[in-house]
Amino acid sequence: MSDADNLDFSSATDALPPELLESAAVLHSALLAHDLPAVKAALADGAPAWYQSPDSGWGALHYAAEWGSEEAVRAVLEGGGVWNAVDNLGNTAGDIAISRNEEGTYTLIRDAGLRSELLLNLLASHSALKVLDPTPAGDLESFLASRLVYRQDGAGQEVCAVVVQDADGRDVQVGVMMGWERRIMEETVHLLSEAEPPEGVDGLRVLNVGFGLGIIDSLFQALSPTRHTIIEPHPDVLAHMQATGWMGKKGVEVRRGKWQDVLSAQGEQGERWDVVFFDTFSEDYADLMEFFALLPHILSGPHARFSFFNGLGATNALFYDVSTRLAELHLAQLRIETEWEDVWVEQDVRDAWEDTRSYFRVGWYRLPVGRLRAG
Ligand SMILES: C[S@@+](CC[C@H](N)C(=O)[O-])C[C@H]1O[C@@H](n2cnc3c(N)ncnc32)[C@H](O)[C@@H]1O
Structure with a gap:
């Protein structure tokens, strides 16, 4: 037995301000009474969703899970409920949801855990999705x-x-x-081409972030967009665009600079696009999340479509899975629904590398297509 096993937290609990204990009791009673408005009112009044009763170890999330109400679980999580708090018998709220066979409440708790764990990883720089690379490939x-x-x-x-x-x-x-990604770009454009402009707007407006070889931009051109915006900061890429005739192309507008600068320059009432694609280089998940946050302000409406090159973590199947799921969760928080299509690239990546470093080692590409939820 370690010293930690002998710790008695009851005195620490006793030391909490009585108003806090009282509001925790109000919250727990509301959950026991299955009274959602009272739960929300208690949380809005600052009731400590993290507090666990010393006699049972139950916190608000345990009570919400026992009730089996998704709305209550969501409210408690948003109010600061601790997804991994264990009671005096060693059970989490998630264990309670499983024992009750409640998939909906269980998923909410698991997803909160996933978000918080991965965010912690990102912040602590231990994440597989964080690029800790000072070379041009990661900086x-x-x-x-x-x-x-x-x-x-x-x-x-x-x-x-x-x-x-x-x-x-x-x-x-x-x-x-690299050219092996052409099939991915083709399938991406095929799926994005279902986008439609809002009523009263003629023709498709396309935004592509990151030109590279211009593969996707050539494919976008085949959709005859009325406006085709390309954001690109690298001087050598811009010179290549100049040399290959992209600068003077009708309807094409090249914005020189990083998306961080180009898009932050537009205000609340800024431009909108019907198709948005994002594929940059040397950026990590934190950058991707930052771009996601712009989407509600730049997508033209529920008929607009968004995709990004989903390559983070693709050197390992587990990391790739986590990164894909994480992106879906973060997009959902922004009211963007994502559908995924698997593109098999095993053959394409097998012989792709020659003297270059491989950056994609799983045999399938999970292609995201996001849309703003209506309303
Ligand atoms: C993977 S390539 C894009 C390939 C493109 N999808 C194609 O089909 O050929 C990445 C491009 O993003 C550009 N890039 C890197 N960081 C960027 C940033 N912060 N903003 C805009 N573009 C960026 C790079 O210079 C490069 O041209």
Whole structure:
């Protein structure tokens, strides 16, 4: 038995201000009485959703799970309920939901856990989704200051690459964009092409963030958009766009700069697009989340469609799963529903790398298509 096993928290509980204990009791009673308005009122009054009764160890989330009300569980979680608090018998609110066979309340609690765990990981920089890489492959400023190479590899694959140093100090090329992704881009455009502008607006308005090889932009052009905006900051990519005729293309508007700068310059009543695609380089999950937060302000409405290159964590099936699920949860918080389509890329990635570092090692690509929930 460790010292921690001998700790007695009752004195600490006794030391809590009596008003706090009283409001916790009001909250617990409202949950026991299955009185949702009273639960919400207690939480709004500042009742401590985290508080656990010393005799049972039950907190508000245990009571909400025992009740089996999804609304109550949601309210308690939003009010600060602790998803992983254990009672005096070692049970969490999630265990209670499972024992009652309540999938809805269980999922709410599990998802709160997933969000909080992964956020903690991100903040603590221990996450598999956090890029801790000071080279141009993991640091935007260093990427923007690096020279890029446009070339064809031995198998005739188009490559746009940046040179980075590996752990042994040797130069290695990392693909910024590679031809093997063409099938993914084709399927993405196919699914995004179901987007429609709002009533009264003629023609499709497309926003693509990150030009790379211009594969997706060429495919977007085939949809004959009335406005086709491309955001791109890298001088070598911009020079390549100039050389390949993109700067003067009718209806195409190239915004030079990082999306962080270009899009933050537009105010509340800013521009909207019917199709938005996001595929940058050297950015991590925190950047992606920051971009997600802009979506409600730049998508034109429920008939607009959004996708992003879903490649974070794709060197490992578990990380890829977690990253995909996490993105879905974060988008749902922004009232964006995501549908996923699997694109099999095993064959495409097997022979793709030659002398470049591989960045996609799972055999399937989970293609997201997001839409704003109506209302
Ligand atoms: C993977 S490539 C895009 C490939 C493109 N989807 C295609 O079909 O060819 C990534 C591009 O994003 C650009 N990029 C990187 N960081 C960016 C940022 N913060 N804002 C806008 N573009 C960025 C890079 O310079 C690069 O051109």
